[in-house]
Amino acid sequence: MRVTQTTTERGLNQSILPMRLYQKAKKLGxxxxxxxxxxxxxxxxxxxSDAEQQYxxxxxxxxxxxxxxxxxxxxxxxxVISLEGRLEEEMYLTTFLWEEAKHTEMxxxxxxxxxxxxxxxxxxxxxxxxxxxxxxxxxAMEALIQDQSPEAQxxxxxxxxxxxxxxxxxxxxxxxxxxxxxxxxxxxxxxAIDYLKKDESRHIGYGTYxxxxxxxxxxxxxxxxxxxxxxxxxxxxxxxxxIITPDENMPFGLNIDxxxxxxxxxxxxxxxxxxxxxxxxxxxxxxxxxESVGVLR
Amino acid sequence: MEVFTxxxxxxxxxxxxxxxxxRTSATTWEWPLALKMQRDPSVGVPExxxxxxxxxxxxxxxxxxVSTEDLSSATYVISADPxxxxxxxxxxxxxxxxxxxxKLALEKGNMSTLSQYVMAAxxxxxxxxxxxxxxxxxxx
Ligand SMILES: [Fe+2]
Ligand SMILES: [Fe+2]
Numbered sequence: 001m002r003v004t005q006t007t008t009e010r011g012l013n014q015s016i017l018p019m020r021l022y023q024k025a026k027k028l029g030x031x032x033x034x035x036x037x038x039x040x041x042x043x044x045x046x047x048x049s050d051a052e053q054q055y056x057x058x059x060x061x062x063x064x065x066x067x068x069x070x071x072x073x074x075x076x077x078x079x080v081i082s083l084e085g086r087l088e089e090e091m092y093l094t095t096f097l098w099e100e101a102k103h104t105e106m107x108x109x110x111x112x113x114x115x116x117x118x119x120x121x122x123x124x125x126x127x128x129x130x131x132x133x134x135x136x137x138x139x140a141m142e143a144l145i146q147d148q149s150p151e152a153q154x155x156x157x158x159x160x161x162x163x164x165x166x167x168x169x170x171x172x173x174x175x176x177x178x179x180x181x182x183x184x185x186x187x188x189x190x191x192a193i194d195y196l197k198k199d200e201s202r203h204i205g206y207g208t209y210x211x212x213x214x215x216x217x218x219x220x221x222x223x224x225x226x227x228x229x230x231x232x233x234x235x236x237x238x239x240x241x242x243i244i245t246p247d248e249n250m251p252f253g254l255n256i257d258x259x260x261x262x263x264x265x266x267x268x269x270x271x272x273x274x275x276x277x278x279x280x281x282x283x284x285x286x287x288x289x290x291e292s293v294g295v296l297r
Numbered sequence: 298m299e300v301f302t303x304x305x306x307x308x309x310x311x312x313x314x315x316x317x318x319x320r321t322s323a324t325t326w327e328w329p330l331a332l333k334m335q336r337d338p339s340v341g342v343p344e345x346x347x348x349x350x351x352x353x354x355x356x357x358x359x360x361x362x363v364s365t366e367d368l369s370s371a372t373y374v375i376s377a378d379p380x381x382x383x384x385x386x387x388x389x390x391x392x393x394x395x396x397x398x399x400k401l402a403l404e405k406g407n408m409s410t411l412s413q414y415v416m417a418a419x420x421x422x423x424x425x426x427x428x429x430x431x432x433x434x435x436x437x
Contacts, residue, residue, distance in 0.1 A: 230391035234415040241413055256409045264408070267397050 005087050016286040017209045018092040021202045021295065025095035028297075029202070031195045033106040038188040041114045045186070051251040052179075056186075057115060059175055059243065060107055061124035066172075067103040069133045070164060074100060076144035077156055083148060092206060099199045106192050114189070128238025136232060137164055150218045154211060158228045161207020163236050165200055166270050171240055171263045173197050179252035198296045205293040208270065212277035212285045222278055229271070237263070269294065300386065300430040301334050301346035303362045310350070310360035312424035319424060320355035323417035327353050330421075331363065331371035333404070335378045340435030342379050352421075373406030383432050385422070392422040 006012060013019060048056065078093045111117050125133070140159040143152050176193050180186045214221045240263045244256050273293060277285060298304045313319050333347040349371055351359040368374055377385075381400055384390035393415055395401040403411065411418070431437070 226391050226394060230394055233393045233397065234419060237412050237415050257407070260409045260412050264397050264399075267394075268399065271394065271398055 003085075005085070012091075013088055013286075016088055017288050017290070017293070018086075018089040018206060020290065021206055022088070022092040022095060024290075024295070025092065025099070025199075025202055029095050029099050029199055031102075033102055033109050033192065036106070036109075036188050036192050038110065038114050041110070041186040041188040044180075045114050048185070049251065055179065055251045057117065057121060058124040058245075059172060060111055060115070061121040062129060062239075062243065063169075063172055064104070064107040064111065065122070065125060065133060066164065066169065067100060067107055069137055070160065071097065071100040071104050073138050073141040073160065076141050077153070077160070080144050080148045080153060089206075089210075096203055096206065099203070103196055103199070106196070110189055110192070114186075126239070126242035128235045128242055131235045132159075132164065132168070132232065132239060136235070150214050150221055151224050154214050154221050154224045155228045157207050157211050157214075158225055159232060161204055161211070162229065162270050163232045165207065166204045167236050167263055167266050168239055169200055170197075170204075170266045171259060172243065173200075174259070174262050175243055175254075178254060178258070183252065201294055201296040204270075205290060205295040208273055208293040209285065209288060211274055212280070212288065213282060215274060215277040216280050216282055216285055222275075225274060233267075298430055300382065300432060301332075301348055301362070302430075303348075305428065305430045306348040306350070306360035306362060308428040308430070309348075309425050310357045312428045313350075313352075313357040313360075313421065316420055316424050319417065319420040322420055323352065323355045323414065325354065326414055326417055328372035328406070329370060330373045330375070331368050333365075333368070333374060333376040334382050335376060337379050340379050341433045342435070347374075368405075371405065373411065374404040375401050375406075376404045377401045379433060379436055383436050386426065386430065386432070388426065393419060 014023075045053070045056075074093070074097050078090060078097065081089045081093060111121075136159050140152075140156045144156055173193055173196070176190065181190050181193075211221075211225060215225065237260075240259055244250065244254065244259050250256070298308065329349055329351050331347050331349045333345055334342060336342050336345045345365050347363050347365060347368055349359075349361060349363040349367065350357055363370075375396070377395075377400065381390065381395070385392055385395065385401070390400065392401065396403065396411075396418070
């Protein structure tokens with residue numbers, strides 16, 4: 001029979017990280033894509049060179065499909081967490097999914113209003129991109145429908161939170177910042193990216209918490225995390241290379257080495273944080289600070 | 298046969314030239330690669346040890362022990378302490394992650410170029426694992 005947590009003495013545990021993220025999300029995650037002023041962006045877009053426009057369009061195409069994918073693929077994880085009776089985590093995840101929906105909305109708004117693109121822009125997805133977003137991500141998330149084991153959860157979170165969000169999306173924001181923001185172009189889009197980045201820092205923070213919890217509850221999960229990471233890394237690094245396409249002349253004076261270094265730093269930070277979980281106990285993981293998992297204010 | 302010896306390098310070369318997966322993932326790779334095991338007298342490695350693989354378009358044309366002075370002829374040098382190499386050869390550390398995390402240090406060479414050959418690097422290490430090889434006495 002059902003036990004209702006919030007009518008028992010358990011109530012809601014406000015101190016655990018997911019609950020703190022939930023409180024943050026209610027304040028920071030409520031921005032409306034429709035409130036973003038894209039007037040200047042429309043002007044700036046016309047002033048970009050062909051190569052610059054191509055670059056921005058490619059990034060947007062990758063983000064658009066990426067945000068759609070993470071919106072569609074999160075649900076099985078929410079269900080697993082719900083089945084485990086982790087109400088506080090489930091409450092946080094409701095904000096997570098809603099935010100992904102808004103990210104999907106945001107990029108389409110930009111494509112419609114600023115770029116005015118009517119044609120199919122799926123062509124910008126390279127081989128590595130397709131491998132991650134069309135295969136690994138949906139497969140790892142859908143696997144949770146049949147298999148709720150810690151191993152399956154770890155693979156799902158490694159794919160979703162560490163690779164897609166933690167490494168690729170972060171490098172993608174960097175791509176916008178190092179091109180448009182440095183030149184003070186497209187202020188509307190850049191302010192949207194600022195919001196996205198904050199939202200994502202909570203998503204990745206939750207993923208780091210989830211994996212840390214799984215690692216410290218189950219002895220074999222650190223190995224599962226490492227081996228799945230190793231499977232995905234060649235494709236993830238491939239996607240970073242697809243963002244910057246080294247064979248073309250790089251627009252905006254971009255530097256390839258800077259991107260690879262940035263992606264590596266992201267990866268190092270995430271792995272170091274996860275590795276620390278091996279020596280912690282679960283109670284410490286519950287109380288982990290926002291800062292230590294990279295959550296932005 | 299101990300790792301980072303001439304015999305081991307030559308066995309690795311044979312494995313590389315047998316590997317279809319290595320060949321097809323490295324068709325445009327054309328730079329000599331050296332691997333270095335840093336000295337650690339406490340585990341019986343009193344000097345740095347290095348081997349050089351002459352890798353060219355999916356083939357390993359030569360493999361041999363080189364002195365640390367000869368490392369200048371390598372375009373890429375990847376280096377780690379004996380214990381890290383041991384973990385790699387015993388499959389306790391994942392090679393690509395280890396490069397990304399700096400546990401296997403890229404001492405020389407361009408990371409962006411290397412990043413376009415991740416699959417080749419993966420198969421390269423696979424071949425080293427099939428070549429076998431023992432760790433220095435102090436690490437067994
Ligand atoms: Fe998102
Ligand atoms: Fe996200």
